[in-house]
Structure formats: C-alpha cells, structure tokens
Amino acid sequence: MASSSSSFYFLLLCSFLFPIISLSTAKTTSFRPKALLLPVTKDASTSQYLVQIKQRTPFVPVKLTVDLGGEFLWIDCEKGYVSSSYKPARCGSAQCNLAQSKACGECSPPKPGCNKNTCSLFPYNPFIRTSTGGEFASDVVSLLSTNGLNPGRVVSAPKVLFTCGSTFLLQGLASGVTGIAGLGRKKIGLPLQLASAFSFNRKFAVCLSSSTRSKGVIFFGNEPYVFLPNIDVSKNLIYTPLILNPVSTSGSFFEGETSADYFIGVKSIKINDKVVPVNTTLLSIDKVGNGGTKISTVERYTVLHTSIYNAVVGAFVKALSKVPRVKAVAPFGACYASKSLGSTRVGPGVPAIDLVLQSKKVVWRIFGANSMVQVSDEVLCLGFVDGGVETRTSIVIGGHQIEDNLLQFDLAASRLGFSSSLLFRQTTCANFNFTSIA
Ligand SMILES: *[C@@H]1O[C@H](CO)[C@@H](O)[C@H](O)[C@H]1NC(C)=O
Numbered sequence: 028m029a030s031s032s033s034s035f036y037f038l039l040l041c042s043f044l045f046p047i048i049s050l051s052t053a054k055t056t057s058f059r060p061k062a063l064l065l066p067v068t069k070d071a072s073t074s075q076y077l078v079q080i081k082q083r084t085p086f087v088p089v090k091l092t093v094d095l096g097g098e099f100l101w102i103d104c105e106k107g108y109v110s111s112s113y114k115p116a117r118c119g120s121a122q123c124n125l126a127q128s129k130a131c132g133e134c135s136p137p138k139p140g141c142n143k144n145t146c147s148l149f150p151y152n153p154f155i156r157t158s159t160g161g162e163f164a165s166d167v168v169s170l171l172s173t174n175g176l177n178p179g180r181v182v183s184a185p186k187v188l189f190t191c192g193s194t195f196l197l198q199g200l201a202s203g204v205t206g207i208a209g210l211g212r213k214k215i216g217l218p219l220q221l222a223s224a225f226s227f228n229r230k231f232a233v234c235l236s237s238s239t240r241s242k243g244v245i246f247f248g249n250e251p252y253v254f255l256p257n258i259d260v261s262k263n264l265i266y267t268p269l270i271l272n273p274v275s276t277s278g279s280f281f282e283g284e285t286s287a288d289y290f291i292g293v294k295s296i297k298i299n300d301k302v303v304p305v306n307t308t309l310l311s312i313d314k315v316g317n318g319g320t321k322i323s324t325v326e327r328y329t330v331l332h333t334s335i336y337n338a339v340v341g342a343f344v345k346a347l348s349k350v351p352r353v354k355a356v357a358p359f360g361a362c363y364a365s366k367s368l369g370s371t372r373v374g375p376g377v378p379a380i381d382l383v384l385q386s387k388k389v390v391w392r393i394f395g396a397n398s399m400v401q402v403s404d405e406v407l408c409l410g411f412v413d414g415g416v417e418t419r420t421s422i423v424i425g426g427h428q429i430e431d432n433l434l435q436f437d438l439a440a441s442r443l444g445f446s447s448s449l450l451f452r453q454t455t456c457a458n459f460n461f462t463s464i465a
C-alpha cells in the first residue's frame with residue numbers, strides 16, 4: 028500500500044516538473060558540437076591504447092581498447108550489462124542493412140546480447156585473433172565535445188550501434204577493458220556513426236602519446252587540433268590518398284566485404300636518402316587483397332614482410348656502419364648502445380627512414396624517436412619486426428611508429444593527413460590542454 032501511494036506521488040511530482048525538465052533537455056540537445064574528444068591512455072603492461080566512453084541508462088563508464096582498423100564497436104554484454112535504453116537491431120531493419128549483416132538469429136531468454144529476431148555480426152579480437160557471433164544493437168553513448176583547444180561539455184548520442192561480444196573474447200585485452208573501439212572504414216565504425224549523429228564532417232584524428240603516464244587524444248570531427256604551447260597541428264599536415272582494399276583484412280567477415288583498414292600507397296622506402304631495394308610487387312594490393320601498407324594500433328611495432336624486413340635492416344645497419352652493434356634483443360634485429368648514438372630533438376641520432384608516397388616529394392619521414400625502441404637503459408633497437416613471408420599486408424605501420432605524430436583520417440576526401448614527429452614542432456601528443464574552461 029505504502030509503495031503504491033509513493034509511486035503515485037512520484038508520478039504527480041514528475042508531471043509537475045515536466046515543463047522544467049523538457050526545457051533543460053531542449054537546451055542541451057540544441058548544442059551542436061563541431062568535434063568530440065576521447066582522451067587515450069597507453070596501458071603500461073600491454074601497450075594497448077585505451078579510451079573510456081559512458082554508455083547505457085543509467086550511464087556507466089566503459090573502458091575500450093582502440094583498434095584503428097576495427098570494423099565496429101563491440102562490448103561484452105554477457106557480464107554486467109544493464110541498461111533500459113538497450114535496443115537490439117531487428118532483422119531486416121535499417122541498422123542491419125547498414126551493417127550488411129547477413130545473419131539473423133533467435134535467442135532466449137531475452138536480455139542484452141540475446142533477443143528474438145535480431146541480426147548479428149562477428150566481433151573480432153585482433154590480439155588473440157579470435158571472433159565470435161554477437162547480437163547487433165544500439166544504446167546511448169556520451170562523450171566530451173571540444174573546440175579543439177580544451178574539452179567542452181558532455182554530449183550524448185542516443186543510438187550508437189555496437190555488437191555484443193562475449194566475456195571470453197576479452198582475453199588478451201588490458202585489465203578493466205570490456206570491448207574494442209573500432210575506428211575502421213565502415214558505416215558502423217565509430218567515426219562515421221559519430222559524424223552522422225552530430226552532423227559534423229567525416230573526419231577524425233589520432234594522436235597517441237608515447238608515455239604511459241600522460242594522455243594522448245582522438246578527435247572526431249573538424250580541426251583545429253591544438254596542443255600546448257598553442258600549436259594547431261592541423262596546419263602543415265602532409266596529405267596522401269587513403270586506399271580502399273577491396274577485400275576485407277579482418278579476421279572474420281562476410282564474402283564481398285571491403286577492408287575496414289586504412290591503407291596508404293608506399294611506393295618506395297629510403298634510408299639516408301638512398302632507395303632500399305625491395306620487391307615493389309609487395310607494396311601494392313593484389314586481387315585477393317594481399318600486400319600494401321596499412322596503419323595499425325594493434326601492432327606494437329611496424330611489421331614487415333620478411334624480404335622487406337631484411338632489406339630495411341640491412342640498409343639501416345649499412346647507413347650506421349660506423350657505430351658498433353650490440354647483441355640483438357628479440358624481436359628486433361639491429362641494436363646499438365644508447366651512448367654510441369647521439370641524441371637529437373627528434374630522438375636518437377640515427378638515419379631517417381622515409382616512406383615515399385604518391386610522389387617523390389610526399390614523404391613520411393620516421394625519425395629516431397619513432398624508429399628506435401629503448402629495450403634497456405643502455406640499449407636501443409631498430410623497432411621493426413619480421414612478419415614472415417606469409418603476411419597478408421606487407422607493411423603494417425605499428426603504434427610505436429605513429430606515437431607523437433598526428434594522423435587525420437578524412438573519410439569524405441579519402442585522404443590521410445600526417446604531421447610527422449611533433450617533437451620537431453616542440454610539442455607532443457600528450458600536450459592537449461585537458462584543463463576545462465568550466
Ligand atoms: C615479388 O613478390 C611477389 C609477390 O609475393 C612474388 O610473386 C615475386 O616472385 C617476387 N619477385 C621477386 C623477384 O622476388
């Protein structure tokens with residue numbers, strides 16, 4: 028009796044408050060952010076790049092590993108997923124079409140991740156190379172807006188599409204992580220979904236910190252991208268076309284799907300301005316989607332097809348022949364005593380490695396800070412690894428090589444803008460001013 032009367036009272040109170048609530052909601056929703064912001068931390072034990080969003084009703088923080096080439100957002104729904112705004116995607120719905128899902132399933136008893144007549148996708152964990160089937164669904168997500176200089180107010184998108192993963196699929200992910208933020212080139216990838224939810228330009232930018240103690244940043248939407256001391260990194264980017272691989276490079280996909288990975292056209296490699304002899308056939312994408320160059324946040328270091336690896340290490344060692352090598356430390360092939368390499372503003376003093384793109388003038392130059400890895404107090408190694416002769420993609424540019432570089436992915440123009448090392452411009456990816464104006 029008491030409880031029913033109190034809920035009656037609650038209803039009354041709600042209807043009384045309704046005009047005030049609806050006014051304040053209208054005010055929040057009329058705010059159209061130009062860009063959104065996700066702080067990124069580098070996990071100390073796995074080196075994975077982590078972000079945190081808020082999701083569900085009521086909102087809970089959800090920690091995710093970033094996969095630049097991941098097809099979509101997936102989150103474990105098996106354990107602890109409680110939300111009143113969870114909505115499974117019905118078979119044949121616009122959402123299922125957008126996802127190009129060809130799987131329709133039944134599941135009971137109903138709960139998030141298990142409903143009748145819903146389409147499913149295959150969430151993939153690239154760290155353990157495993158995927159599973161999972162219900163496709165939507166829920167509310169909130170994150171920070173930005174003017175490009177500071178974090179702004181919190182905004183939310185009511186229906187962000189994602190796939191339900193399973194608890195076992197979290198293996199190999201950093202502690203506390205419950206899913207993967209796929210930033211890949213798909214309509215259901217996070218960048219395009221957020222661009223359409225907030226009607227901003229179909230662009231995003233990634234700037235990863237090399238330190239596990241200070242945060243890097245991902246921007247969704249328009250520039251500027253300003254880092255302390257007041258440097259707008261979106262100016263002076265170098266541009267190269269993004270190449271669409273017609274064949275999926277994911278661990279699980281439907282036949283006929285294109286790749287969600289971001290490929291660029293490396294035409295040659297130079298070390299100390301000399302061309303490294305490599306088999307150029309490996310540098311382009313063939314009919315079955317093999318070969319070419321992509322960018323990855325899953326690989327810690329750049330992975331090269333064996334023949335390219337041997338040529339690059341050989342040329343690098345030759346260019347540094349005056350400096351004695353020390354015993355190699357796996358998985359690297361060429362190591363040096365730190366003290367025998369000088370130090371520059373852009374890291375250890377070693378020959379620059381150039382990825383030559385669409386013309387001789389368009390070059391992604393890799394300096395010591397991005398080419399060398401500190402394996403101990405005394406030893407630095409060339410941070411490229413041998414991927415074997417069976418690699419699907421010949422060059423996979425890994426995390427270490429893109430840290431403290433800003434990469435802008437412009438999906439509308441299908442081009443990549445890159446800054447090269449920000450150390451040259453006396454800033455780093457950890458220099459975004461997270462201090463709020465409020
Ligand atoms: C270059 O690579 C292609 C693709 O793997 C291979 O078929 C070809 O034999 C290679 N050419 C040489 C000269 O090794």
Ligand SMILES: *[C@@H]1O[C@H](CO)[C@@H](O)[C@H](O)[C@H]1NC(C)=O
Binds near residue numbers: 177255460462463464
């Ligand atoms: C960071 O942003 C805040 C808020 O706009 C500002 O007050 C502060 O001066 C900025 N910090 C630096 C070092 O510029």
